[in-house]
Amino acid sequence: MQPLSPPAPFFIEQVEQDQWIPPKRWADWPELILVQTGEGCHAVNGNPFAYRSGDVFFLGAQDQYSFAIAQRTSFCRLSFSPFFVDSLPARHAWGYLDGGASPCLGPIATDAADQEKLRALVGMLLAEEPGLRPCTDNFVVESLLTVILSLVGRLLTRTALAPSTRLTHSVDLTRRVIAYITRHIGEPHRLRLETLADAFNYSPGHLSALFKEQAGDSIQHYIIRHKLNLVARRLRQTSLTVSQVADEFGFTDVCHLNKLFKRHYKRTPTTYRQSVWL
Structure with a gap:
């Protein structure tokens, strides 16, 4: 107790x-x-x-x-x-x-x-x-x-x-967009810019501009970075194959994931997993 x-x-x-x-x-x-x-x-x-x-x-x-x-x-x-x-x-x-x-x-x-x-x-x-x-x-x-x-x-x-x-409108909007992204990170169709803009009743261009002003990054770059952090977690904590992880987060294929992951972590998903499992 x-x-x-x-x-x-x-x-x-x-x-x-x-x-x-x-x-x-x-x-x-x-x-x-x-x-x-x-x-x-x-x-x-x-x-x-x-x-x-x-x-x-x-x-x-x-x-x-x-x-x-x-x-x-x-x-x-x-x-x-x-x-x-x-x-x-x-x-x-x-x-x-x-x-x-x-x-x-x-x-x-x-x-x-x-x-x-x-x-x-x-x-x-x-x-x-x-x-x-x-x-x-x-x-x-x-x-x-x-x-x-x-x-x-x-x-x-x-x-x-x-x-x-107090929170300005654009700050509050950015935080709600980030919460939406976090909630739907495993649903790629919900993370398309047009779909996301519709969910918040903004044009894609206006929403993108407000988000970048507050977050310092574009919506799509934020989503990719968020996905890659979650991919790294899966590689550390599960035995899922790289292909299965790529499918889970909506990457086009393993080559697409490898390219983005290496750009962010300076190594491929396979070598990253090997380094943390040693």
């Missing part, structure tokens, strides 16, 4: 995953998740958001979330007790850290400087955590956690109060 609470006022873990494995959660404990590397789609309470390296998400205790991982992702997850939050100074200044739902479902740190601050602070916290086990009676740990939560509270307040930080 899952314990009611861990043996410390907070818990930190660092994991690297190809496929999302829901973590253990404790009642009334909010969470902070830092994406250190990787990309994919993050869903909070049914709302999809594209994520990439550097993104930071704050989840309230009542938020339901998951990650659809497109590229192998390294997460750092920090959970903290509401009792610890209540003991912090200036608690009234950032009441968003209570046990409810987060006021911001998307990334809370979009500025590179804020992302770097959180990454550095969490890195120091991890350095104080031998074996990634919670420490107790450690002044350095408690001080670091206090600073981290103060910064999170400030970011949440800024997000809630500043209209300029």
Whole structure:
């Protein structure tokens, strides 16, 4: 049976995953998740958001979330007790850290400087955590956690109060397109640009322009990159033949897959599999 609470006022873990494995959660404990590397789609309470390296998400205790991982992702997850939050100074200044739902479902740190601050602070916290086990009676740990939560509270307040930080239409559209791609990646007919544009009531040209403006890549290049990441996962984790994997993701033939895969991974699917199975 899952314990009611861990043996410390907070818990930190660092994991690297190809496929999302829901973590253990404790009642009334909010969470902070830092994406250190990787990309994919993050869903909070049914709302999809594209994520990439550097993104930071704050989840309230009542938020339901998951990650659809497109590229192998390294997460750092920090959970903290509401009792610890209540003991912090200036608690009234950032009441968003209570046990409810987060006021911001998307990334809370979009500025590179804020992302770097959180990454550095969490890195120091991890350095104080031998074996990634919670420490107790450690002044350095408690001080670091206090600073981290103060910064999170400030970011949440800024997000809630500043209209300029709300999702623009094109950002929201891009995230919904990425969620659609992730959901239908095994259905090539649904990923044709014309079909995808119809699904969002845009012309192909307009949708392509909006997507590239926000994602920095064309829709078709994004789909290919996403497929190749999934192909690499299949090669690592299954015994399917390269031909079967090519069929699964709608490549014209093995030669087509070989060409694209080698361009992306600098080796063929066969040599890639051999290297990871050694």
